[in-house]
Amino acid sequence: MVDLIPEKLPKHVAIIMDGNGRWAKQRAMNRIRGHEEGAESVREIVRATRQIGIPWLTLYAFSEENWKRPRYEIGALMKLLKRFLKAELNEMMENGIKFQAIGRIYKLPRDVQEVLQETVKKTSPNRETVLTLALSYGGRQEMMDAMRAIAQKIEKGDVTSRDITEELIAENLYTAGMPDPDLLIRTSGECRVSNFFLWQMAYTEIYMTPTLWPDFRREEYFKALEEYERRERRFGATGDQVADAKSRWDL
Numbered sequence: 001m002v003d004l005i006p007e008k009l010p011k012h013v014a015i016i017m018d019g020n021g022r023w024a025k026q027r028a029m030n031r032i033r034g035h036e037e038g039a040e041s042v043r044e045i046v047r048a049t050r051q052i053g054i055p056w057l058t059l060y061a062f063s064e065e066n067w068k069r070p071r072y073e074i075g076a077l078m079k080l081l082k083r084f085l086k087a088e089l090n091e092m093m094e095n096g097i098k099f100q101a102i103g104r105i106y107k108l109p110r111d112v113q114e115v116l117q118e119t120v121k122k123t124s125p126n127r128e129t130v131l132t133l134a135l136s137y138g139g140r141q142e143m144m145d146a147m148r149a150i151a152q153k154i155e156k157g158d159v160t161s162r163d164i165t166e167e168l169i170a171e172n173l174y175t176a177g178m179p180d181p182d183l184l185i186r187t188s189g190e191c192r193v194s195n196f197f198l199w200q201m202a203y204t205e206i207y208m209t210p211t212l213w214p215d216f217r218r219e220e221y222f223k224a225l226e227e228y229e230r231r232e233r234r235f236g237a238t239g240d241q242v243a244d245a246k247s248r249w250d251l
Contacts, residue, residue, distance in 0.1 A: 002222040004052060008229040010182030012056035013049065014204070016196055017041070019188030019212030032076045037214035039084050046088075048218045050095050050129045052225075056179060057131050060196050064104065064138035078112050081135075085119045092119075096128030102174035103137030104145075132178070139198030146172040175200055183228045185221075187213045205231050 017038060024034030042059065049057045062077060085099075092099060099119045108116070116135075149172040153159045159168070170176065180200045184193070189210035193201065207224045209216070 002219075002226045004222060004225055005229055006053060009052065009054055009225060010205075010228055011054065012058070012179045012181045012183075013054055013225075014058040014060070014181035014184045014197060014201075015045070016060045016184070016186040016194060017213040017216075018186060018190055018194075020214060022188065023212040023214040031073060032080075034214060035077060035080055039080060041213055041216050042084070043088065044217050045221055046097065046129075046131055047091075047095075048221055049131075050097060055129055056181075057129060058102075058178075058181065058197075059131070059133055060137065060194075061133045062103075062135045062137070063195060064136055064141050065195065067107070067136070078109055081133075082112055082115045085115050089119060089122065092123050092126065092131070096126045097123060098126040098128075098130045099123045099133075100130065101133045101135050103135045104141065105135060107136045130178075134196070137174070137196070139193075139195045142174050143199060145174070169199070173199060180204065182233075183207060183224070185209070185224050187211055187216045203233070205233065 020034035020038040021031045022034075023037065024031050027033075045059075046057065061081070066077075067074065091097075101116050101120065105113060105116065146169055150159070150164065150168065154161065175197075180202070181197060181204045184197070184201060184204045184206045186193075186206070186208050189208065191208055197204070205228055207227055209220065209224065211220050
């Protein structure tokens with residue numbers, strides 16, 4: 001078992017869950033079976049996140065580009081999402097998990113939107129861990145929507161172009177009020193960010209693993225967290241500056 005140091009854990013973990021289709025293909029199963037097994041990984045990773053005290057977990061569940069997939073697969077994914085949320089609601093309530101969704105949620109089927117809204121409402125008082133699903137999400141689309149929102153404020157006279165700061169942009173992203181991710185995990189061996197959190201990942205540590213998402217369970221998750229704890233985050237400073245600041249903080 002990996003030994004984790006609580007004070008060195010990331011506050012926000014984001015995961016690109018990739019490899020469900022390949023997992024199914026390797027076993028001569030249809031892609032839907034891979035998504036179903038991937039849902040089991042979601043359950044285990046959410047539980048582990050809550051148990052070790054990480055306050056924010058964001059899962060890239062369905063991208064804007066995923067709308068290009070076959071209709072039968074999209075339909076199956078939406079049914080799986082509804083089933084997952086309904087099945088996990090009690091556990092989220094018992095364990096203080098707050099649920100939210102980000103992205104162009106209005107593009108999802110109406111019945112899926114209703115289940116999302118119900119889950120968000122019922123879990124809103126919870127404070128232990130925030131589970132965020134990125135659905136119909138795209139990083140470029142998020143920035144376009146943020147720019148439109150800021151442009152509308154300028155048109156109304158609420159702000160001027162001189163008021164545009166990093167803080168103002170962040171306030172108009174889907175992730176407003178959320179901390180930027182400390183750690184991004186991508187499964188399946190692919191080495192790209194796939195239009196995910198393009199603004200938010202300016203200084204995020206990235207961990208790539210060849211493990212396919214349905215096989216990414218607690219042990220693999222802890223390996224990623226252990227690797228994160230070994231890294232030195234400098235945010236543009238030198239290693240000596242970071243060490244000096246840490247020594248002064250410890251004093």
